[in-house]
Amino acid sequence: MAGSYKCARCKQKVEIDIDSEGRKQIRCPYCGHRILFKERGAGIKELKAQ
Numbered sequence: 107m108a109g110s111y112k113c114a115r116c117k118q119k120v121e122i123d124i125d126s127e128g129r130k131q132i133r134c135p136y137c138g139h140r141i142l143f144k145e146r147g148a149g150i151k152e153l154k155a156q
């Protein structure tokens with residue numbers, strides 16, 4: 107199973123893999139922050155500054 111999260115610090119989208127023991131290896135690969143928000147699977151709008 108995998109889930110989509112968003113880093114609380116740098117706002118990068120992070121894919122989290124959950125291992126067979128159900129542990130979440132949650133850590134932002136971009137900045138190393140450990141607090142991530144769960145994203146919903148569908149209907150997410152991304153706002154990008156241009």
Ligand SMILES: [Zn+2]
Nearest residue numbers: 113116134137
């Ligand atoms: Zn981050």
